[in-house]
Amino acid sequence: MADFGREYAATVLKGSPSDEARASLAGAVAQCSKAAYLETARATFRSNTEDVLKTVTVPALIVTGDRDDRILPANSEHIAREIPGAELAVIPHAGHLPQLDNPAAFEAALAAFLGRTSKVAAS
Numbered sequence: 001m002a003d004f005g006r007e008y009a010a011t012v013l014k015g016s017p018s019d020e021a022r023a024s025l026a027g028a029v030a031q032c033s034k035a036a037y038l039e040t041a042r043a044t045f046r047s048n049t050e051d052v053l054k055t056v057t058v059p060a061l062i063v064t065g066d067r068d069d070r071i072l073p074a075n076s077e078h079i080a081r082e083i084p085g086a087e088l089a090v091i092p093h094a095g096h097l098p099q100l101d102n103p104a105a106f107e108a109a110l111a112a113f114l115g116r117t118s119k120v121a122a123s
Contacts, residue, residue, distance in 0.1 A: 014095030065097070
Protein backbone atom coordinates (compact mmCIF):
# COMPACT_ATOMS: atom_id res chain seq x y z
CA MET A 1 0.00 0.00 0.00
CA ALA A 2 2.99 2.34 0.33
CA ASP A 3 3.30 2.69 -3.46
CA PHE A 4 -0.46 3.17 -3.75
CA GLY A 5 -0.38 5.81 -0.99
CA ARG A 6 2.22 7.83 -2.85
CA GLU A 7 0.33 7.46 -6.14
CA TYR A 8 -2.96 8.40 -4.49
CA ALA A 9 -1.45 11.54 -2.98
CA ALA A 10 0.14 12.45 -6.31
CA THR A 11 -3.14 12.14 -8.22
CA VAL A 12 -5.74 13.38 -5.75
CA LEU A 13 -3.97 16.56 -4.65
CA LYS A 14 -4.44 19.25 -7.31
CA GLY A 15 -3.30 22.45 -5.67
CA SER A 16 -0.04 23.30 -3.96
CA PRO A 17 -0.12 21.30 -0.75
CA SER A 18 2.92 21.29 1.48
CA ASP A 19 5.36 18.42 1.20
CA GLU A 20 4.34 17.53 4.76
CA ALA A 21 0.65 17.30 3.80
CA ARG A 22 1.48 15.19 0.74
CA ALA A 23 3.66 12.83 2.79
CA SER A 24 1.07 12.64 5.57
CA LEU A 25 -1.68 11.66 3.13
CA ALA A 26 0.53 9.06 1.44
CA GLY A 27 1.46 7.64 4.84
CA ALA A 28 -2.14 7.48 6.04
CA VAL A 29 -3.22 5.60 2.92
CA ALA A 30 -0.22 3.30 3.21
CA GLN A 31 -1.30 2.31 6.73
CA CYS A 32 -4.67 1.04 5.47
CA SER A 33 -5.01 -2.59 4.63
CA LYS A 34 -5.85 -3.22 0.99
CA ALA A 35 -9.03 -5.08 1.99
CA ALA A 36 -10.24 -2.22 4.22
CA TYR A 37 -9.50 0.38 1.56
CA LEU A 38 -11.34 -1.58 -1.13
CA GLU A 39 -14.35 -2.23 1.14
CA THR A 40 -14.55 1.46 2.00
CA ALA A 41 -14.46 2.37 -1.70
CA ARG A 42 -17.13 -0.23 -2.52
CA ALA A 43 -19.41 1.00 0.27
CA THR A 44 -18.97 4.59 -0.85
CA PHE A 45 -19.87 3.88 -4.44
CA ARG A 46 -22.80 1.63 -3.54
CA SER A 47 -24.39 4.04 -1.08
CA ASN A 48 -27.31 6.18 -2.11
CA THR A 49 -28.02 9.09 0.19
CA GLU A 50 -30.41 10.87 -2.15
CA ASP A 51 -33.45 10.15 0.05
CA VAL A 52 -31.91 11.58 3.19
CA LEU A 53 -30.57 14.85 1.82
CA LYS A 54 -33.89 16.69 2.15
CA THR A 55 -34.21 15.49 5.75
CA VAL A 56 -31.07 17.25 7.00
CA THR A 57 -32.16 19.86 9.54
CA VAL A 58 -28.85 21.29 10.70
CA PRO A 59 -26.66 23.87 8.99
CA ALA A 60 -24.59 22.19 6.30
CA LEU A 61 -21.54 23.36 4.41
CA ILE A 62 -20.73 21.36 1.31
CA VAL A 63 -17.10 21.85 0.38
CA THR A 64 -15.51 20.92 -2.94
CA GLY A 65 -12.37 21.76 -4.79
CA ASP A 66 -12.74 23.37 -8.20
CA ARG A 67 -10.41 20.69 -9.58
CA ASP A 68 -11.97 17.69 -7.81
CA ASP A 69 -12.09 14.79 -10.26
CA ARG A 70 -13.27 12.22 -7.67
CA ILE A 71 -16.53 13.90 -6.70
CA LEU A 72 -17.24 16.40 -9.42
CA PRO A 73 -18.18 19.91 -8.33
CA ALA A 74 -21.54 19.42 -10.10
CA ASN A 75 -22.31 16.57 -7.69
CA SER A 76 -21.47 18.78 -4.73
CA GLU A 77 -23.70 21.51 -6.19
CA HIS A 78 -26.54 18.97 -6.39
CA ILE A 79 -26.06 17.93 -2.76
CA ALA A 80 -26.08 21.58 -1.67
CA ARG A 81 -29.32 22.20 -3.59
CA GLU A 82 -31.01 19.16 -2.04
CA ILE A 83 -30.15 19.92 1.60
CA PRO A 84 -32.45 22.68 2.87
CA GLY A 85 -30.45 25.83 3.56
CA ALA A 86 -27.09 24.24 2.74
CA GLU A 87 -24.22 26.38 1.58
CA LEU A 88 -21.66 25.43 -1.05
CA ALA A 89 -18.02 26.45 -0.87
CA VAL A 90 -15.93 25.81 -3.97
CA ILE A 91 -12.29 26.07 -3.00
CA PRO A 92 -10.06 27.39 -5.79
CA HIS A 93 -6.91 25.56 -6.84
CA ALA A 94 -8.02 22.44 -4.98
CA GLY A 95 -8.94 18.87 -5.77
CA HIS A 96 -10.66 16.18 -3.71
CA LEU A 97 -8.98 17.28 -0.47
CA PRO A 98 -9.27 21.07 -0.46
CA GLN A 99 -8.21 21.24 3.20
CA LEU A 100 -4.76 20.03 2.04
CA ASP A 101 -4.62 21.66 -1.39
CA ASN A 102 -5.58 25.16 -0.30
CA PRO A 103 -5.80 25.25 3.49
CA ALA A 104 -6.10 29.03 3.73
CA ALA A 105 -9.15 29.18 1.46
CA PHE A 106 -10.67 26.11 3.13
CA GLU A 107 -10.20 27.59 6.61
CA ALA A 108 -11.65 30.94 5.48
CA ALA A 109 -14.76 29.25 4.06
CA LEU A 110 -15.21 27.17 7.19
CA ALA A 111 -14.66 30.12 9.54
CA ALA A 112 -17.20 32.24 7.63
CA PHE A 113 -19.75 29.42 7.73
CA LEU A 114 -19.21 28.80 11.44
CA GLY A 115 -19.47 32.54 12.09
CA ARG A 116 -22.84 32.70 10.33
CA THR A 117 -24.23 29.51 11.84
CA SER A 118 -23.08 30.20 15.38
CA LYS A 119 -24.94 33.54 15.27
CA VAL A 120 -28.09 31.72 14.18
CA ALA A 121 -27.67 29.09 16.91
CA ALA A 122 -27.20 31.79 19.56
CA SER A 123 -30.40 33.64 18.67
